[in-house]
Amino acid sequence: MKFKVGASEKLDMLKFKNLGIEREKIINSSYIDAIKFDYKLNNLVNEIHPKEIKVKVANIINENLETKTFELKPINGTLPNFKAGQYIVLDINKNNHTYKRSYSISSSPKNLESYQITVKRVRNGLVSNYLLNDVKVGMEFTIHGPFGEFTYNKFRDMPDVLALVGGSGITPIMSLARAINDKAEDFNLTIIYGDREEKDLIFKKELDELASQNEKIKVKYLLSDEHSSVYDTGLISKDIISEYEIGKYSYFVCGPIHFYHHLNEIFKELDVPNKYIRHDIFKENEILRHIKHELTVLTNDEEVTIPCYEDEPLLQALEEASIDAPRKCLVGVCGFCRSKLVDGKIRTDETSLREADKDYNYIHPCVSYPLSDVTIKLCK
Amino acid sequence: MNYDAIVIGAGNGGLVSALKLQKEGKKVLLLESHNTVGGVATSFIRGRFEFEASLHELCGFGNENNVGEVYELFKDLDILDKIKMNEIDETFHVITLDTKEEYTMPVGVSNFINKMEEYVPGSKESMEKFFDLCKENQEALNYLNESKGNVDAKVLKSKYHDFMIYASYPLEDVLESIKMPKKAREILSTYWTYLGSPATELSFVHYASMIYSYVNLHPVISSKKSHELSLALYEKFLSLGGDAKLLTTVNKIIVDDNKVKGVVTSDDKTYYAKVVIANVSPNLVYGKLIDIEDVPIKARQLTNARILGARGICVYLGLNKSPEELGLKNYSYFIYHTLDSKKEFERMKKLKNDNMVGVVINNAVPDASPKGTTMLYLTGLLFSDIFTKVVTKDNYFDLKDAISENFIETFEKATGVNIQDAIEEIEVATPLTFARYTNHPDGVIYGYLAKKSDNLLPRMMNQNNEDYVEGLYFAGGFASRLSGYSSTYKSGEMSALKALAKLDKKEVAKDEV
Numbered sequence: 001m002k003f004k005v006g007a008s009e010k011l012d013m014l015k016f017k018n019l020g021i022e023r024e025k026i027i028n029s030s031y032i033d034a035i036k037f038d039y040k041l042n043n044l045v046n047e048i049h050p051k052e053i054k055v056k057v058a059n060i061i062n063e064n065l066e067t068k069t070f071e072l073k074p075i076n077g078t079l080p081n082f083k084a085g086q087y088i089v090l091d092i093n094k095n096n097h098t099y100k101r102s103y104s105i106s107s108s109p110k111n112l113e114s115y116q117i118t119v120k121r122v123r124n125g126l127v128s129n130y131l132l133n134d135v136k137v138g139m140e141f142t143i144h145g146p147f148g149e150f151t152y153n154k155f156r157d158m159p160d161v162l163a164l165v166g167g168s169g170i171t172p173i174m175s176l177a178r179a180i181n182d183k184a185e186d187f188n189l190t191i192i193y194g195d196r197e198e199k200d201l202i203f204k205k206e207l208d209e210l211a212s213q214n215e216k217i218k219v220k221y222l223l224s225d226e227h228s229s230v231y232d233t234g235l236i237s238k239d240i241i242s243e244y245e246i247g248k249y250s251y252f253v254c255g256p257i258h259f260y261h262h263l264n265e266i267f268k269e270l271d272v273p274n275k276y277i278r279h280d281i282f283k284e285n286e287i288l289r290h291i292k293h294e295l296t297v298l299t300n301d302e303e304v305t306i307p308c309y310e311d312e313p314l315l316q317a318l319e320e321a322s323i324d325a326p327r328k329c330l331v332g333v334c335g336f337c338r339s340k341l342v343d344g345k346i347r348t349d350e351t352s353l354r355e356a357d358k359d360y361n362y363i364h365p366c367v368s369y370p371l372s373d374v375t376i377k378l379c380k
Numbered sequence: 381m382n383y384d385a386i387v388i389g390a391g392n393g394g395l396v397s398a399l400k401l402q403k404e405g406k407k408v409l410l411l412e413s414h415n416t417v418g419g420v421a422t423s424f425i426r427g428r429f430e431f432e433a434s435l436h437e438l439c440g441f442g443n444e445n446n447v448g449e450v451y452e453l454f455k456d457l458d459i460l461d462k463i464k465m466n467e468i469d470e471t472f473h474v475i476t477l478d479t480k481e482e483y484t485m486p487v488g489v490s491n492f493i494n495k496m497e498e499y500v501p502g503s504k505e506s507m508e509k510f511f512d513l514c515k516e517n518q519e520a521l522n523y524l525n526e527s528k529g530n531v532d533a534k535v536l537k538s539k540y541h542d543f544m545i546y547a548s549y550p551l552e553d554v555l556e557s558i559k560m561p562k563k564a565r566e567i568l569s570t571y572w573t574y575l576g577s578p579a580t581e582l583s584f585v586h587y588a589s590m591i592y593s594y595v596n597l598h599p600v601i602s603s604k605k606s607h608e609l610s611l612a613l614y615e616k617f618l619s620l621g622g623d624a625k626l627l628t629t630v631n632k633i634i635v636d637d638n639k640v641k642g643v644v645t646s647d648d649k650t651y652y653a654k655v656v657i658a659n660v661s662p663n664l665v666y667g668k669l670i671d672i673e674d675v676p677i678k679a680r681q682l683t684n685a686r687i688l689g690a691r692g693i694c695v696y697l698g699l700n701k702s703p704e705e706l707g708l709k710n711y712s713y714f715i716y717h718t719l720d721s722k723k724e725f726e727r728m729k730k731l732k733n734d735n736m737v738g739v740v741i742n743n744a745v746p747d748a749s750p751k752g753t754t755m756l757y758l759t760g761l762l763f764s765d766i767f768t769k770v771v772t773k774d775n776y777f778d779l780k781d782a783i784s785e786n787f788i789e790t791f792e793k794a795t796g797v798n799i800q801d802a803i804e805e806i807e808v809a810t811p812l813t814f815a816r817y818t819n820h821p822d823g824v825i826y827g828y829l830a831k832k833s834d835n836l837l838p839r840m841m842n843q844n845n846e847d848y849v850e851g852l853y854f855a856g857g858f859a860s861r862l863s864g865y866s867s868t869y870k871s872g873e874m875s876a877l878k879a880l881a882k883l884d885k886k887e888v889a890k891d892e893v
C-alpha cells in the first residue's frame with residue numbers, strides 16, 4: 001500500500017528523518033536557567049500533610065479526676081486543617097524509649113491555633129499515667145498527622161448521625177459536635193454517651209450547653225454502674241438503637257474494642273447495612289505478660305532478638321525494646337506498620353490487609369500477637 | 381556501602397529496573413520513600429473495600445498464545461506465576477453529554493471493524509487500512525526496540541515504508557489521509573485521554589501502538605489490584621538478594637566530573653554506585669537532588685523546554701449494591717461532552733470540567749470487592765495548573781467535596797444510574813494527593829505533555845543522546861516511553877539495559893535513524 005499524509009511522500013520521509021534533529025534543535029534553543037524544584041502544590045503538601053509538627057503544651061484542663069485535656073500549640077508556623085474525628089500521633093520520650101500513641105483531636109476544626117487532645121487514665125497504662133502525672137505546661141512534643149477516616153462525608157453519610165459512645169470514645173465526637181456548632185460541619189448529631197458513673201463523663205457541661213443552644217445537637221447519657229433518677233441505666237442496647245429509625249441514621253461508633261463488638265452484634269440482629277456504620281476503636285487491655293516468646297526483628301542493617309508475650313502486640317514489644325518501627329493508628333486500620341512475617345505463628349485481630357499482601361505473609365504488628373517464637377522483617 | 385546500581389523510587393519503572401539488574405547478577409539497592417512499593421501502582425483500604433489507586437486496564441499484555449511486550453517482559457523477569465490477569469471483554473465504551481452519543485467497542489480487530497461499520501456505515505475500508513498501519517507500526521516499533529539504536533535505514537525504507545511516512549504526523553492527520561469518516565475518527569480517538577493529548581497533537585505512532593495492543597491483545601487487569609503486580613516484582617527482587625529500603629527518601633545524588641557517584645538518603649547515609657536509575661522526575665533530579673553546579677547545561681535546557689502533562693483527579697467509590705442491581709453493565713465509561721478531542725482538551729483546562737473515565741472493576745474481576753458491592757472509580761484529567769492556582773490550605777476539603785459532587789452528578793446524568801444512595805465508602809485523590817505520594821512537580825501523573833518534539837518517536841530516537849550525566853538514567857512516566865503502565869514497565873527495562881551496558885563497559889551505540 002502506497003500512501004502519503006503530507007504534501008508528498010518525499011517530504012513525509014524527510015520529516016520522519018528530522019524528528020530527532022528537530023528535537024535536538026528545540027533543546028539547544030531552550031533557555032539555560034537553572035532548574036528549581038519549587039512548586040506551589042508540592043510546597044502545600046508540606047503544609048497540609050507535614051511529616052511532623054513540633055508543639056508545646058499551652059494549657060492543661062482537668063476534665064474530671066482521671067481525665068485531662070492538653071492544648072498543643074505549634075512552636076513554629078500553623079497547624080494543618082483537619083476534619084472533625086481525625087487523630088494525631090504523639091511521640092512520648094520516656095526512659096530512653098519513644099512511645100507513639102494516637103489520640104483523637106477533641107477540639108473544633110475551626111480552631112487551628114491549637115489542637116486539643118483529651119486523655120483518660122488507663123489502669124497501669126504507662127503513657128496515660130505519664131501524661132496525666134508528669135506533663136506540665138510548656139513541655140514540648142512532636143506530633144504527626146492529623147490522620148484518619150472517622151469523619152463525616154456528606155456524600156456517604158446520612159443527614160442524621162447517631163453517635164454511640166463508650167467512655168473516652170467521646171473525644172472525636174466532641175470535635176464533631178464542636179464542628180457542627182462552629183458551622184464547619186452540617187448534619188444532625190444525636191449522641192448516646194455511655195460510661196460507668198456520672199463522675200466518669202467528660203465534657204458533660206459543654207455537651208449540655210451545645211444541646212440546649214444548637215438544635216442540630218442532642219445528647220443522652222447512659223450509666224452502666226450507677227443508678228440515678230437523672231440518667232438512664234444500663235448498656236447501649238438493641239432497644240435503645242431501635243428507637244431511631246433504621247435507614248435514617250448513620251451510626252458513628254466510638255469506644256473500646258469490646259464496645260464495638262457488642263454494637264456490631266446488635267447491628268447484625270437489626271440487619272443494619274454496612275453503609276450506615278462507621279467506627280473508631282481503641283484498645284485498653286491490660287497486658288499481663290505471662291507467656292513469653294522470642295521475637296527476632298530483621299531490618300536491612302541488623303538483626304535483633306527481643307522478648308515478646310502472647311498477650312502483647314508485636315509492635316508493643318518492639319517499642320519496649322526501643323526499636324523504632326513505623327506506626328500510626330495502632331488498631332490495624334492505617335497499614336503503616338506493615339511488616340513481613342518471616343517465621344513463626346501469630347494470632348491477629350481484625351485488620352485491613354491488602355489481598356496481595358496476604359500472599360506474601362505481610363502482617364500488621366500493631367494487632368498481631370505471637371503464638372510461638374516469631375521472626376519479622378520491618379520495611380525499613 | 382557500595383552497589384552496582386541504585387534505583388530511586390519503586391514505581392513501575394524503578395521496580396522493573398531493579399529486578400532486571402538484580403536478575404543479571406548486579407548488586408542493587410532500591411530506595412522508596414513510602415512504606416510500600418508501586419508508587420501509584422498500589423491499592424488502599426477503606427472499610428471493606430480495597431481500592432485500586434490507578435490501574436484501569438493494562439495494555440500490551442495478551443496471553444501465552446498472543447504475547448504482548450509486557451507479557452514478554454514479565455516472563456523474562458520470571459513473575460508470570462505470581463500474577464493472575466483477567467481479560468476485559470471490551471475495548472472502550474464512550475458516552476457524550478452534549479451530543480448524546482454512546483458507543484461500545486469490542487476486542488478483536490475484525491469485531492472492532494464490524495462494530496464501527498455498524499455505527500458509521502462506510503467506515504470499513506478505512507478501518508481496515510488503519511489496522512494494517514497499526515500492524516506495520518507495531519512491527520516497526522519492535523524493530524526499533526530490538527535494534528537498540530543501530531537502525532538500518534535501508535531496512536526501514538523497504539520493510540516499514542508506510543511507517544516512515546506517517547511517523548511524524550499526529551493521529552488526526554493520518555486518519556484523514558486514509559479517508560476515515562469523521563464520526564469513525566472521533567470514536568476511534570476515544571482513548572486520547574489515556575495518552576494525554578488531543579488527536580490533533582497525539583502522535584499516530586503512539587496512539588496506534590496503544591489501541592492496537594488493546595484491540596488485538598485484549599486489555600487485562602490483575603485480580604488483586606495493581607498492588608499484586610508491584611508486589612510480584614518487588615518480592616522477586618528481594619528473593620534474588622536485592623536490597624531495599626522503604627520509608628527512605630533520597631536527598632542528594634552525588635555527581636563528580638559529570639559522573640554519578642552515589643546518593644545520600646534521609647537517614648544521612650551515603651551509598652555509592654556507578655549507576656543511578658531515577659524513577660522520579662527530571663525536575664526533581666536536576667532541580668533538587670543534584671547540586672546546581674553539577675547539572676549539565678543541556679539537562680537544564682531539555683527540562684526547561686518541556687511542558688508538564690496531565691494532573692489527575694480520582695473519586696473512588698465503594699457502593700453497597702452489585703453492578704447488576706445498579707445497572708452498570710460496562711467495564712469503562714468514557715464520558716465527554718463531545719467527541720471533539722481538541723475542544724475537550726481545552727475544556728479540561730478548567731477546574732469544573734466533568735469529563736471523566738469511570739471504571740467498574742467488578743465487571744472484569746467479580747470478586748474485586750465483597751459480594752453485592754461495586755467499586756467504581758471516576759478519573760478526570762486536568763491539562764493546566766488550575767488546581768494549583770485555586771487550592772489553598774483552607775479550601776482544600778471544600779474543593780475535594782466540590783470535585784466529588786461534580787463527578788458523581790455527571791456520572792449519574794450520563795448513565796442514568798443512581799449511585800449516591802449506594803455510597804458506602806468514598807475517597808478523593810487530587811493533584812495534591814499525587815504530589816504527596818510521588819513528589820512529581822505539580823502532582824502530574826502523565827509526566828511531560830506528549831506534544832510535537834516531545835512525542836514518543838522523537839523521545840525514543842534521541843534517548844541515547846539525552847543521558848547528560850554519565851551513569852544516570854531515568855525510568856517511569858517522565859522517561860522516553862512516556863506514561864502509562866505498559867510504558868513505564870518498558871522504560872524500566874530500557875534504563876536497566878542501558879545500565880547493564882554501562883556496568884559491563886560496553887558502549888551504547890548511537891542512534892543512527
